[in-house]
Amino acid sequence: MxxxxxxxxxxxxxxxxxxxxxxxxxxxxxxxxxxxxxxxxxxxxxxxxxxxxxxxxxxxxxxxxxxxxxxxxxxxxxxxxxxxxxxxxxxxxxxxxxxxxxxxxxxxxxxxxxxxxxxxxxxxxxxxxxxxxxxxVNPGFLMDFLPAAMTGVCRKVRKVTVERIQDATFRRIPFQKKIGAGLTVEEFYKKVEEGVLRHVGLTESMHLIAARLGWQLDKTEDIITPIIAERRVTTDSMVIEAGNVLGVQQLGRGIMGGEEVISLVFRAAIGEPGARDRIVIDGEPAIDSCINGGVNGDxxxxxxxxxxxxxxxxxxxxxxxxxxxxxxxxx
Amino acid sequence: MxxxxxxxxxxxxxxxxxxxxxxxxxxxxxxxxxxxxxxxxxxxxxxxxxxxxxxxxxxxxxxxxxxxxxxxxxxxxxxxxxxxxxxxxxxxxxxxxxxxxxxxxxxxxxxxxxxxxxxxxxxxxxxxxxxxxxxxVNPGFLMDFLPAAMTGVCRKVRKVTVERIQDATFRRIPFQKKIGAGLTVEEFYKKVEEGVLRHVGLTESMHLIAARLGWQLDKTEDIITPIIAERRVTTDSMVIEAGNVLGVQQLGRGIMGGEEVISLVFRAAIGEPGARDRIVIDGEPAIDSCINGGVNGDxxxxxxxxxxxxxxxxxxxxxxxxxxxxxxxxx
CATH class of the missing domain: 3.40.50.720 (NAD(P)-binding Rossmann-like Domain)
Structure with a gap:
């Protein structure tokens, strides 16, 4: 070049x-x-x-x-x-x-x-x-390409689980708003219905993994729920009352033959513990790979x-x- | 298909x-x-x-x-x-x-x-x-493809370190012999000189990483040393006296502009602690990815x-x- x-x-x-x-x-x-x-x-x-x-x-x-x-x-x-x-x-x-x-x-x-x-x-x-x-980074890399590539050294794969867990405390305010931080639960679900509060790509990631493993999925699910504050939480930019929303959990489930063979767990919330990008392959050999702290998405x-x-x-x-x-x- | x-x-x-x-x-x-x-x-x-x-x-x-x-x-x-x-x-x-x-x-x-x-x-x-x-698995995947692919989400990369640490205690006896377990230090170096005790591929892995990062390495080094028993170690298949060899450490060093920019650490020994396949990218973002227990090579x-x-x-x-x-x- x-x-x-x-x-x-x-x-x-x-x-x-x-x-x-x-x-x-x-x-x-x-x-x-x-x-x-x-x-x-x-x-x-x-x-x-x-x-x-x-x-x-x-x-x-x-x-x-x-x-x-x-x-x-x-x-x-x-x-x-x-x-x-x-x-x-x-x-x-x-x-x-x-x-x-x-x-x-x-x-x-x-x-x-x-x-x-x-x-x-x-x-x-x-x-x-x-x-x-x-x-x-996601979709494209952490929850699809990387787990698919990891299976390259496997003789058999029974299930692929990917966790992307992010602590939004020190992220940009637009990111915090995007994940619903500070909303009431009602407001959260209203935004979900409007389609504005949603990580786009979990379904695409599941289809990429399935295609590369030769799996014909019966169906995929993409389930959004709020992560709720158990007590008042104060950040540099906002106060979140107990019972209100710290962030979002989104769960992608790929079902084949009645079994969940792909699980994608996406969590992003204020004060979320255990930030990581983890890939668990239930296979031969089994693989449990973790990027502690996770990868900065921006x-x-x-x-x-x-x-x-x-x-x-x-x-x-x-x-x-x-x-x-x-x-x-x-x- | x-x-x-x-x-x-x-x-x-x-x-x-x-x-x-x-x-x-x-x-x-x-x-x-x-x-x-x-x-x-x-x-x-x-x-x-x-x-x-x-x-x-x-x-x-x-x-x-x-x-x-x-x-x-x-x-x-x-x-x-x-x-x-x-x-x-x-x-x-x-x-x-x-x-x-x-x-x-x-x-x-x-x-x-x-x-x-x-x-x-x-x-x-x-x-x-x-x-x-x-x-x-290595060369081919763990110490070259995977770290190179991980840099795909990096804006900048200053250094790539890969550790492949294996506990040979429960591996096949031919594998234990291959890594020099049970030899005297003299016998170990004799086998190294004969070229029969050596993991082949560290140099190739370094060149793959460098090529994909656009790095022109000044030189590469591949240094083999024995891992020595501090006290007598007994396994199912052998007794290793204190002062004799538990296994091998092989260190790949890729040098550019006087700096070590690629470090590949390969250790396989009886009783070796902390078995893992780890990738550390000093870059933006920094990435520290670890497969605890490591990947079974066979x-x-x-x-x-x-x-x-x-x-x-x-x-x-x-x-x-x-x-x-x-x-x-x-x-």
Whole structure:
């Protein structure tokens, strides 16, 4: 890789801006374009938006202007969690023959959940000889790729359990709000019903694991419950009364032949003890792997998006997932 | 994968026979041939050699007889740890257009250590539109692939440390002998000089990690020392006097810019405390991942060889390594 890869950053929310920072510090990458529909961002320098010195790249709302002329090799797409939205954007991006790395959670393994949209993206990518990959720390790595890869040394696997336990006490306030910290239980369930309080990706992670193990799941479940304060809890930013919500527990269950063969346990709450990323494989050999303290999600998601770029740039054309792409490493 | 993959097992030592057992239990594989040069094995049923019921496949010493007629898809090659030996065998196998999964430690990442032989195998594989991969639990997985893959969520990596600590007390007697248990220190170093007491692969593992991180190492070191009994130790199979050898410590050091940026610590000894497979990444984020008790090497090496088959069967032609192949999982 003597030539620099030319990158267009599309979607300049918190993740997109952080990605810009990471892109700018890699000597083998060059940011050649930036796209966002927000009128407040259009016309600004993408470096300045990311809190850096100007990079000489001005944000446009016009995909065709940014990608015309064949200046880009890879688009980093950090616009939405929803597959439907990202599908329409991809169908405008891919004809330019550029590959795409995306943070879209639903795109991380959409073959079971949204097969028509997945097939449509796959066709468009192959037609343009480009590859598309959605990844992130979770979904993408901790609760799907890593446990699947761990089974590589197993003769047999009976069950896969993954725990991602996070203490939100010292996380950003938007993260604390996202997990429902400080809400009443009623407010919590209202937000769950509205679909705004939910970690997106557990179902996709289960399907990735099952596909790689050759398992035909009968069904998957994704159960959200609040973690409730037993006594008043005070943090730097809020007071949570006893009986109110410290955070969220989300349980992914993959059922095959009446047995729970995949268990994904996601907990993020104020004061949550035992922060960790743990993988337990009930198999031969049995494996119990633990990252004590867990992996910081904000850094890790942006890092794996940037680390994926050179791998996606030379991947087989089509819609790839973490289940069928060469290893992504820091480089 | 509706059609069964047709496998030829070449090399029927302890690893080869165990691989036969694992091959035989996979519904998507069919053993169609078996090769070994040992006259005591030729003419025997490969299943019987592996302690199973007869499989109807008779061992031959003749590579051309086993592979002629295009009956095989993949050869599992478990003949030697030496790249030179395996090179000559591969140059006879590959023209049949079959892909190869091998346990050869030196072949796991030979691009720095034996570049001419590596290039020769790569050319032969590409010419026959076949892929070659050497893997195993170590080298192949625990001390190279897994730490490299863990860096995928890192923005920066300053140092990678991997510890593989094994308590040999309850392992097979050949394993205990292999690590020097019961020898005097003099005998230990004599065997090291003869090259018979040595874990093969630390250097290859360091080169795999460095290559994936884009690091140009100044040099690598591979230092073997005995672990010595402080008092008499008695096991089921031997008595080790104080001052004699409990096992081996092997230290891989990868140096860049005068700093040790890769540390691989391999210890296997009778009564060794704290058995584990641990990965510590000094980076952003920092990662400290530990498999307490460690991974059983006998099962794991044979399992990953078998698990690699479907991935290698559809891999890009050429000499592949665990650094540039799609994920291997139990299936």
């Amino acid at each position: 003597t030539e620099k890869l030319r990158i267009v950053q599309m979607g300049l929310g918190p993740i997109g801006n952080k990605v810009t920072q990471y892109l700018a510090e890699r000597p083998n990458l060059e940011i050649v374009g930036a796209i966002d529909t927000d009128p407040a961002k259009v016309g600004q320098d993408v470096g300045v938006l990311a809190g850096l010195a100007p990079l000489g790249v001005i944000v446009t709302a016009d995909i065709d202007a940014a990608l015309g002329g064949g200046r880009a090799d890879v688009v980093v797409l950090t616009t939405a969690s929803s597959m439907a939205k990202v599908h329409d954007q991809l169908l405008r991006i891919l004809p330019y023959g550029v590959s795409v790395v995306s943070s879209c959670e639903e795109l991380s393994y959409p073959w079971q959940t949204q097969p028509e949209l997945a097939a449509s993206i796959d066709r468009a990518a192959k037609k343009s000889n480009a590859a598309v990959l959605a990844t992130g 850094v890790a998601t942006c890092a794996i998006l940037v680390n994926a770029i050179p791998v996606v740039a030379k991947a087989r054309p089509g819609l790839r997932t973490m289940a069928d792409i060469e290893p992504i490493t820091c480089w | 509706t059609e069964k993959l047709r496998i030829v097992q070449m090399g029927l030592g302890p690893i080869g026979n165990k691989v036969t057992q694992y091959l035989a239990e996979r519904p998507n594989l069919e053993i169609v041939g078996a090769i070994d040069t040992d006259p005591a094995k030729v003419g025997q049923d490969v299943g019987v050699l592996a302690g199973l019921a007869p499989l109807g496949v008779i061992v031959t010493a003749d590579i051309d007889a086993a592979l002629g007629g295009g009956r095989a898809d993949v050869v599992v090659l478990t003949t030697a740890s030496s790249m030179a030996k395996v090179h000559d065998q591969l140059l006879r196998i590959l023209p049949y257009g079959v892909s190869v999964v091998s346990s050869c430690e030196e072949l796991s990442y030979p691009w720095q250590t034996q570049p001419e032989l590596a290039a020769s195998i790569d050319r032969a594989a590409k010419k026959s539109n076949a892929a070659v991969l050497a893997t195993g 099962v794991a090496t044979c399992a990953i060889l078998v698990n690699a088959i479907p991935v290698v069967a559809k891999a890009r032609p050429g000499l592949r390594t665990m650094a540039d192949i799609e994920p291997i999982t139990c299936w």
